[in-house]
Amino acid sequence: MAIHLGGNQYGKAEVRLVRVDRGAERHAVTDLNVTTTLAGDLEATHLTGDNSGVLPTDTQKNTVYAFAREGVGEIEAFGLRLARHFVDTTPTITRARVRLEQYRWERLTVDGQPAHHSFARAAGTRTATVAYDGSTAWVVSGVADLTLLNTTGSEFHGFHRDRFTTLPETDDRILATAVSASWRHGGDPADRADAAWAESFRQAHRHLLEAFADTHSLSLQQTLHAMGERVLRHREELVEVRLALPNKHHFLVDLEPFGLDNPGEVFFAADRPYGLIEGTVLRDGAPDPGLAWW
Template sequence: MRTVLGDNQYGKAETRIVRVDRGDTHAITDLNVTTTLAGDLAATHETGDNSGVLPTDSQKNAVFAFARDGIGEIEDFGLRLARHFVDGAPTIHRARVQIEQYTWQRMSVQGQPAHHSFARAAGTRTTSVTYDGTNSWVVSGIGDLTVMNTTDSEFHGYHRDRFTTLPETHDRILATAVTARWRHAEPSGDWAAVHEAAREHLLEAFADTYSYSLQQTLNAMGERVLRNCPELVEVRLSLPNKHHFLVDLSPFDLDNPGEVFFAADRPYGLIEGTVLAEDAPDAGLAWW
């Protein structure tokens, strides 16, 4: 039986880099960077000819070297790296750079901002940049953003089969850890401002949507972002349902008027979906 080589790629996963900008007060940029390259690489797979391979160690070193000149916004940093890999190696036809940026907040001492002290904060900013030698696609986002509504959430009227035991509820806790990614219409812009706006609209939609399902809440969050951020054309959301079950205190002769809950970590429902602008351009390689 004959075989042919299919799609393939390679890269350096999770290069951890921290840059400290030293001025009157210090600033931290804390990143996890993954580079992935694809192109004319059949020879290394089929014969072991590595002449077209840019080593993954070189990719790691490029991340560190580019950071020496300053990182700036992670989308711009990713674009610089992706263009470097494709434009600098004749066998590389596509580069993807994925970046997670960990959030650090400046601490305060006696009410004054600290010069060089920080505390890790919630929410991880993300980006995925793809460049094919001609076109660039940028997807930004946020992860590890845990939110909760303690009321204004119901779940009932669902289909039942012989395995259904879940009781209907007209008042429940709704909690999730938001992973959201949004596609930019153009590979340029005020990345920080769009990120902050998208994050704020996600949170606002979660807070003020009276929810009959987490799916409904997901759609409301994506719609709110797209209505208010014209730079974006698509939002993808992954929302695990962080279940909170009312504890039965009757064996102890105690009532429980919706005050004591058991927070279960698994198994959990996982709700995922995409909201697009009606005239969204083709995604190209953005989500590949």
């Protein structure tokens, strides 16, 4: 029976990094969780324990911190710097992927003025995944744990029924979700400036929110498509949007046993089980780099 080594990769998971830029007028905080993943000619370490081609995961961690000393900037650019470094300086490594989560902090104000060094954690986590294979780089930006809610403007009816179906139809419900969205950049990201990455994120984020608010939803699937479509229509640099939308169910509480009515005002917010709606919206003709970047 023939046996061989299949696909493999390794790296350092969840390197926590906080950088404080100490400007004279105000401080700025960059709060990251960074995961590096490397692949290449690594048969020897698996088959014989020869580690001569292995860049230790501890070295990968140290590299993240050392690069941060030079400044982080936008997370997409920081990920590109790291990915290129690992491939270009380690002979056995042919592909690097860097995943970044940025925990966002908003500056506090005192008497209407921005505080010098005080912050509050902002909603939603900014994300980026960068992959580089020695010649081509792919960049995916996104946001996770962005909790949204519409108190009306959502329906769900006309669905298939079988003998196990008990869900009533509704023409007015609360629609709530915790958005995880990722969008892939087209073209060559090599020379994109920090300002371009920042503006792309701000605008994609804005269009996601506006689509959620503007869409009279007949299903969460319809809302998902509307969110992805709006981002692509307004941001030419993006070619694909992937979304995962858990349905955060809100059930109307029956107050009749207490002699009370409930005209859509008192709800029970259930945390599980929940529907999970996932989908991809693509620009026609968008190149597909495969799963190496995802």
